[in-house]
């Protein structure tokens with residue numbers, strides 16, 4: 001299903017939750033909406049689902065104007081942070097119910113078992129929701145949405161309650177099912193790694209506006225402004241006054257573009273984090289802080305030389 005959002009705005013009292021959003025999503029695309037808390041991500045998803053009306057603009061699904069069509073008639077499936085499972089049904093019943101009318105009982109049970117195995121909840125199929133942990137409930141909710149193979153998948157932080165290892169396998173499963181069935185997916189997160197891992201394209205939101213849209217690589221390598229610079233990446237760019245490079249205004253520097261151990265610039269190591277394959281080093285330069293990746297552990301307090309290979313900006317100091 002293709003999605004077109006045409007100049008959609010939505011206010012709650014004085015709060016502008018969505019400000020003239022324009023966006024086209026292709027059939028089969030995995031689109032991730034990334035933004036800080038309160039930027040309007042959930043509102044955009046709810047508007048697409050039909051759970052929220054718009055003040056202005058149109059929503060077109062597969063060429064059909066659904067702006068005023070209720071949620072139940074939009075052929076979308078949603079997984080929200082606050083998953084709602086049927087409390088008086090077992091996990092198996094929760095999974096098979098949505099597809100009761102589409103396949104035989106046996107087929108539904110087989111499909112449920114195969115999805116449950118992949119999400120590591122196969123041993124929970126006979127339990128009731130109140131006998132599950134938060135993370136287990138979230139995986140059941142995800143499994144239930146995956147049973148249905150909808151035309152449009154709307155997911156709002158569906159992995160927020162999972163631990164780091166579960167997140168990686170659930171992420172892969174979502175992507176596999178989405179790709180195998182070419183299900184158009186709009187996925188909301190504030191997790192950088194998740195966004196970069198999953199997205200065909202990503203849209204960065206701030207204060208109800210869509211600031212930049214592109215493939216993760218495009219956005220990563222060509223940030224549109226200082227907000228995206230300070231937000232996109234793991235960790236994002238350091239924003240600094242460009243003076244130390246002889247540049248007027250503020251610039252953004254990725255940690256991998258700082259080469260420690262060569263050049264004329266000097267900084268003091270103020271903190272070091274072990275990242276497995278490398279170290280994240282915090283450098284202090286004339287009272288500002290900058291992050292850099294480095295291959296070996298440095299001592300806190302040590303003075304080091306460094307160069308900057310690449311930067312973004314400059315942007316006005318006054319914003």
Ligand SMILES: Nc1ncnc2c1ncn2[C@@H]1O[C@H](COP(=O)(O)OP(=O)(O)OP(=O)(O)O)[C@@H](O)[C@H]1O
Pocket residue numbers: 012015016017035036037038039040041042043044190
């Ligand atoms: N039902 C509501 N009534 C009043 N204000 C609301 C309502 N829903 C959202 N808002 C406001 O609209 C803005 C956007 O909220 P939204 O939930 O879309 O943000 P978000 O990016 O999803 O945030 P988070 O990452 O914290 O979930 C916020 O300022 C929020 O307080």
